[in-house]
Amino acid sequence: MVVRSNERTSMVGGGYYNQNSSLQALVAEECGGLVSPADCQGKSVTLVDYGCSEGSNSVRMIQKAINSCPEDSTVTIVFNDTPANDYNSLSDTLDRSLRDTENKSSRRVFPVMAPQSYYQQVVADESVDIGFSTASLHWISRLQPASGDLLPSDADVSAEVLADILRFLRTRYHEVRTGGHLLLSFPVDGELNLKCAYPSIIQCLTDLAGERIISQTAASKFKLPFHFRTPEEIAQALHAVQGKWQVVEHFYRDVPHPDFLQFQSSFAESASSSPNAAALEDYCKAISGGFTAIIGNTVVDTARVFRDASSSGKANSPEAIRTKMAEKLHQRLRGSNFWKTPLGNKYVFLKLRKI
Template identity: 75%
Template sequence: MVARNNERTSMVGGGYYNQNSSLQALVAEECGGLVSPDECQGGSITLADYGCSEGSNSVLMLRRAIESCPEDASITIVFNDTPANDYNSLSATMDRLLREPDKKNPRKIYPLMAPQSYYQQVVPDDFVDIGFSTASLHWIARLQPAGGNLLPSDADISAEVLADILHFLRTRYRELRSGGLLLLSFPVDGELSLKCAYPSIFQCLTDLAVEKVISKEAASKFRLPFHFRTPEEISQALQAVKGEFEVVEHFDRDVTHPAFLQFQSTFADSPSGTPDAKALDAYCKAISGGFTAIIGNTVVDTARLFRGASSSTETSSAEEIRSRMAEKLQQRLRKSDFWRTSLGNKYVFLKLRKI
């Protein structure tokens, strides 16, 4: 059996992910809205967010869930992410947004942090009433070079993603109380996607290799660390855990990236159909920032794993690599015609109840 508890990749911290995850924010908030008041009874309620990153999207999601809890409830919130996560930023986000002292929330809220991979058990058995995970379960543990156990290039991805999600679900099963809920949302295979920007990502890495920011080997070895599951792969996973979880809700939704909608509005009425240059620059910057926030650390990990004699990776800081990536990716997007394609993702929403 492949060990999956050595995952160390995280989203880019320092407020960067918070500022560059508007697509994920829409999904997180909708996921939080799936909790109803009759599912949040009791004087003490425990919520857990598996894959919280810096927390701004978690707060949007959890605020919706907390509104369904009794006003006299004491609510424990477990914020979980890998040890590499920026917990200083997460703490500041919680302090600034979750408590909101001016709004006089009568509920008592107790935030906790669990710095472990969600492929490990992160809280005791029968501890959580409602667990969440949004925009993170498409990540594949063994496509992340920091883990030290890279998936071979010829491996069966379908088998790997099934093993990942079953490991996640069965670990959560132990942590949930009887009748507890698990609310999941993650991008899946669909017509609406981010793929129109992928060529620019790999061209950007080639640019970094030419400039000796990373090695040529790192540029050629880099793999996007996620996989968008098909409906068949999701059904297979749900069938495998049918004795442990009841499916309460299961639906898909196309979510267009807010930056694309804003950009599209600037030239929709243009007779020539040509976008305004400033609007296109802003759009490219937003999408470059979004991808850098998501995979910037994976690029750094790949650069460090595949060092080359002619690269400056030994002396370049992670911040320098990410900064150059964001700049080069923005330039590559600007030169491409990716803007002609709607950009976003299809997301699956799952509401599961522990049997």
């Protein structure tokens, strides 16, 4: 089995992911809503978010869990992400959020940061009452050349993602107390998806190579680091851990992208079959920002691995690559017909109880 304890993937920091993850925010809130008061009884409760990024979506989800805890309880919250995560931004987010929480509740809340890959154990055995992971378990690090252990092109991706999720679930089994819960949500294969924007992403990377921001090799080697599991793949994973985890809730939901819904509403205000120019501009900017927030750092990592004489030595700083990526992707989306297709994702929601 591949050891992933050296995972260094992260979302773009500096507040960028916080500002460009409105779809993920909706999912996080719904996942947090699966917590009931019966799940977090006692004077001391420990919550863990595995894959918290900069924290804005995490705190919205965690707040729902906190509200279910007894008023006189002490709540420890562990915010976990890879060592490459922007923990300064996370700290700022938590400080603002928890100051607001303290003014509204008698609960004592203590945040803790755990800068480790969630493919390894990050907290003590039997210490977690409720664990969360939203919008992250579809991420497959070995689809990126920068992983150091690139998945071969002819490899069985289904076998790889099964190994990923089983490693995650079996590691969490040590951490969650008996009777405790694990709440998961991640995008899956479905009719509602983000694929209408994918051609613009590939074209954008070609544009970056053409301007010598990244190398031609980096542009050709980059792969979107996602695998959207099928219901059959999820069932296979749950079957493999059925002696450890009991399925309490398991359902699917289409979640339209909020920026798509806002853009779509502009058509209701016009009799024209063409989109409002200002609304389309805003929509393209939002979607380009969202994709840059998610994969901008993996583009940077791939550019670092595959540098050659075709790339400039001056303009390929991480910040320059991400900025140019957002700009070129915006232009490519603006010149395409992606807006004609509904944008969003189908998500699976799982509430598991440790047996």
